[in-house]
Amino acid sequence: MLSPLTECWNIYEIELAGPREGNPFVEVELSAEFRYRNRCLLVDGFYDGDGIYRIRFMPDSEGEWTYSTRSNHPSLDGKTGQFTCTSAALDNHGPVVAADNCQFAYADGTRYTCFGTTCYAWNHQSEELQEQTLRTLAASPFNKLRMCVFPKNYSYNKNEPDCYPFVKQADGAFDLRRFDPVFWQNLERRMGQLRDLKIEADLILFHPYDEGRWGFDRMDAASDDFYLRYVVARLAAYRNVWWSLANEYDFMEKKQASDWDRFFHILQERDPYQRLRSIHNGARWYDHSKPWVTHASLQTTDLAGGIRFREQYRKPVVYDECCYEGNIEFLWGNITPELMTQNFWEGFLRGCYVGHGETYLHPEDILWWSKGGILHGSSPGCIAFLRSIIEEAPAPLAPITDLFGWEHRGISVLGIPGQFYLLYFGMHQPGRKDIPLPSEGQFTIEVIDTWNQTITPLPGTYHGRCRVELPGKPHIALRIKHVS
């Protein structure tokens, strides 16, 4: 018999029939050992309802893999098999990982520049709205999406979802020991669709926007852990999943600092692939220097501080929230598209990644930041423009802090010394600027209007200290390339 084929970094899934009596979520233990040459990975299975059990696995090496299952139930124990992992398709670069230069990259080494957006509760909306969100994302510049497992109870987010992660009992309470496969199957479908759109799913595992309405923000420790292990068993094999332990973790009043550390440990222990792990702050930052944190996921408007945060953590730094383009009454949700764009340029040119969100008032309260739908703002076009500039640039880019003297430290500079420079003046409007280019070689200079999305080459070439005439308006960047 020929061994089944699975593409590298895709999902190989084992489906088994097993007991349906009692509470299989609690009573049935199931896992499998996957073996490849001298490697062995232990992968948890999960109950998917209707007597169906699944073990979901993502191979990361081409060649023959074998497995054998373990279970406390005889019908599921000792199953063995094998499959062949084939080379990845051209557009499959594997999961995103944190590289040691404070940057992300795909597992195959391909550049991944993280341009995220936020639709916290899009997967809790109507089927029609979810589909619309996917169409919007497909046409957008975004390649990461922050989204929550649990439904959201917050301003502009009062609608009840169709289903929940847990089964609702007759008395209206949730049975925290029984998951609802319908909910999870939808979530998986959405994650797969995001993956096919080349969008990372930055999955938020806990959040405070519940306030006891459903109680998912105040489960006991055993339920939290039980839930986390189920999440990992079901979803870790999706190569586009990132674990965001929480949004505004510090606003979850029932949790202690030790809970968050324990959750990180559970992810470390159960996730065979060591997916990206982070935790997003409200007012108080988690200590991102802890070894189990793979990247800093920040809420702050201190974009210039990015250089310092990179040095402090030596990990990728993502500004997942630096206010949203919109016009709602909250200050975090009513910045102009110009400022959203500026935050992106500032953050990226400090060597970090910046996330987008949009909060325009809507007659039916469909705000992109939470429910998805369509984008109404002007910043996404500018973000697409920035993305094209970053992705066309040579790699690896890093902040350059010594091009100018200290009095120009407000100018952000990203590049490769002697080879390539992006300079950004932000809200400043210089009419000219002396640039201390290397005295060796020749450089071209282009003036970029980051708001109107134009690139204007300056005539000739430059080297050494040279004076550049600038438009004298805000939102200007320069792209400087070594040409000979």
Place this chain on the structure above:
Amino acid sequence: MLSPLTECWNIYEIELAGPREGNPFVEVELSAEFRYRNRCLLVDGFYDGDGIYRIRFMPDSEGEWTYSTRSNHPSLDGKTGQFTCTSAALDNHGPVVAADNCQFAYADGTRYTCFGTTCYAWNHQSEELQEQTLRTLAASPFNKLRMCVFPKNYSYNKNEPDCYPFVKQADGAFDLRRFDPVFWQNLERRMGQLRDLKIEADLILFHPYDEGRWGFDRMDAASDDFYLRYVVARLAAYRNVWWSLANEYDFMEKKQASDWDRFFHILQERDPYQRLRSIHNGARWYDHSKPWVTHASLQTTDLAGGIRFREQYRKPVVYDECCYEGNIEFLWGNITPELMTQNFWEGFLRGCYVGHGETYLHPEDILWWSKGGILHGSSPGCIAFLRSIIEEAPAPLAPITDLFGWEHRGISVLGIPGQFYLLYFGMHQPGRKDIPLPSEGQFTIEVIDTWNQTITPLPGTYHGRCRVELPGKPHIALRIKHVS
């Protein structure tokens, strides 16, 4: 013989003929005791060249004053006289003083809202340009001017002045024991003209923009002190003089921290009127909580921090530099007029004062911030608009920090609880806002476009928690008045 008359807070000047041989600046000591009822003020005189000595005095109480001089030269010693101090004219409110509520006020209690600007070296330019600067100031919203005694050697400021505070010797060096009366007479004339325009002269006594060209930034301690005493003797009687010990004091490499303290002590000791005393930072702040500092003179863009600085110092807080409207290459000199305006609103609504400067490139390098001339920017009109709003408001205004919850702390609020509120949204663009007004009474609400300078009353009156529809664009403020 009738006693001469001098208006309160104007200058009463005694002119005496004395020796002109030797070096009268050094060799002749002259002072006078001025007596009023049980008060006695000791006032230093000064040599004005050509054998003329002057004692300049500002009386601050109506009625009879007497004086008697003291000198080490017989021709100047023991002169006595008297004069009558009459009530001040209607538009003469006396010198500005620091009130204990972190605000300035004129000596007669009249409100003084400080709207400063900066022409560091205007008094070192041509007569024609100085006159133009005065005409510009007369039509401007500004009522304080930062200006230097010493000439300036800096970008856009390379021209040699016509004269200097000290006499230049045949060898080109300055005689630091001989002042040039021509220089000082012009300075006094300008200070008098500013006074008549109701503009405070925030006189900068030292600055680092010399770099040894003339050497005034690196005089020895004895020369510094000699100079300071002369400044005080000549200028302290001008009711509009403020002592700014230095601009960017921390950039003066030849000075120690103890020098600055000593200078403050000299001012305290020699100035009979205890004029306002401050010192302006570059990168490192002076400790404005020291008792001889009357108000904080800050360089920072942390406008929101104003509330904290008020609490820390319990003195008036003046943002004398928070970047300048312009388009030069330096980041501090190329912000937009929108941001300059925003800084004013933000600073004033945090209970502080904000200063203006303008640095637009000019074919002859005549930049307002240094040489004066005419204003080219758009912020002064907006600043005039803010000034009218502040001056029409009831007093005393203070920041209100508890109108909203912490999540709205980015909204600046100034007012008198229950009576009057100014709210400012800055760069934010809310489309609506819930305002928790007092439930008692009725309030009117006006929407202020701080950039387009419009005030639009909303229909009706409001009380309690009320939802206000807003334009959904940046630069919006609200004025809320209790009406019944």
